[in-house]
Amino acid sequence: MSSFNDMQPSTSAPTGPPGSLRLPQCCGSARVDFNINDPCYVFHTLTNTTGDLVAASVSNNTIKLYQPSGPQLSLVGELRGHSSTITDLAFGGSSQPGIVMSSSADGTVVSWDVRTGQPTETYKVQGQEVFSFSSLGHVLAAGTAGEVRFWDRRTRQQLATLDDTHAEDVTQVRFHESGRILSGSTDGLIAVHDVSKSFIDDDVFQAAINVNNSVEEFGLYGTDGGKLWIRTGTESVLLWEWLRGTDEEVPGGDMQFAEFSDARGTCAQACAASAAASLLPEVDYLVGCHYDRPTNQLFMLAGHNDGPVAFLPVLEQQGPHGAMTAAALATPVVALAGGHSSIVRSVHCMGDGNSGPFGVTGGEDGLVCMWTLDPSLLAAASASNPTAAPPGSATAVQAAGGQGTSQTQPSGGPERQHKYAKKRGKNRRPSPY
Secondary structure (H helix, E strand, O other): OOEHHHOOOOOOOOOOOOOOOEOOEEEEEEEOOOOOOOOOOEEEEEEOOOOOOEEEEEOOOOEEEEEEEOOEEEEEEEEOOOOOOEEEEEEOOOOOOOEEEEEEOOOEEEEEEOOOOEEEEEEEOOOOOOOEEEEEOOEEEEEOEOOEEEEEOOOOEEEEEEOOOOOOEEEEEEEOOOOEEEEEEOOOEEEEEEOOOOOOHHHHEEEEEEOOOOEEEEEEEOOOOOEEEEEEOOOOEEEEOHHHHOOOOOOOOOOEEEEEOOHHHHHHHHHHOOOOOOOOOOOOEEEEEEEEOOOOEEEEEEEOOOOOEEEEEEEEEEOOOOOEEEEEEOOOOEEEOOOOOOOEEEEEEOOOOOOOEEEEEEEOOOEEEEEEOOHHHHHHHHHHOOOOOOOOOHHHHHHOOOOOOOOOOOOOOOOOOOHHHHHOOOOOOOOOO
């Protein structure tokens, strides 16, 4: 069985020799708002398993659906029904290709049929916000105020509530294919429960990982999903071998093997020493991390307030007995620049970009952007926008800083930024919640 949140297309971010920098071009974009007096921004962007539908959750509590058509993103639908901020978003897997699920601060988790735009399942938590959800098989889990709640999607009935572990908001829940569920909270704990056979708290509790910091976001990665990256409220990043840590037969402690206490500063140093220096003269925030399954490579994603985002490989060191012992950041191998003019909230990779799209992004400038290195898509994008610098031109390369072995620079995005973005401090990234 697979987790609903993790059922995404196999991806392969473009890599290159040490010191090289590849620049996918923004080959198509779409605005999520058309009213300058009521500007919106994008929380999450992602694609379905076949890559032919893009979903974007928007700050006006709607979900926009786009269809990639050549270099364009065509609006094909809107999902309306949430009355407050959308906090999490996921497509169904191959068994549910026409389903999108979302959670919201209005206290609901909703399953949507993208063909009709109507809800097919709704789960309600009275008097609480829902911050995250995950589904494995017929079981749905959601993180609320200090609790993890479970429902049976076949009967729509609540199965159980785990309420003895967290003291504060559960900001993230994710199922592992083994039936374990991980939950992270602003109380500084990530809890591991095995609910594959039972929901009795004392029986299913396996471990509590003490992060000593608010857990803002985490993700499972590795060939078996046994490792964990964590982004905290102070933008430190920690790496754990959580699956080894829950195995009683494996010696060792909590299995944390790396901590980037000043992840933003570390990313800034790596960018400054690379061909991405002119694109990211400062690192203003972390977008998060991206795990590339085909190459088994974890990337840290760092952003600049004016829109550029860099992919920095995380180089892990393995000890003599198989356990990870350390990690360091390499210089960026990919940079996305020229599509967005403000903070990028979400990056979702689709492929290597050499044949078809590389990925989609969403930002505080109200744009969803699609990126590629595919010559045919770049040519089509240039033909549809004659004022853009043609791929490989001197203007495009100069715009990218003219450094390293970079590819073409994307054409510029719109200059307008939202009013609130101009007022916000340059170094403070607002919480998506």
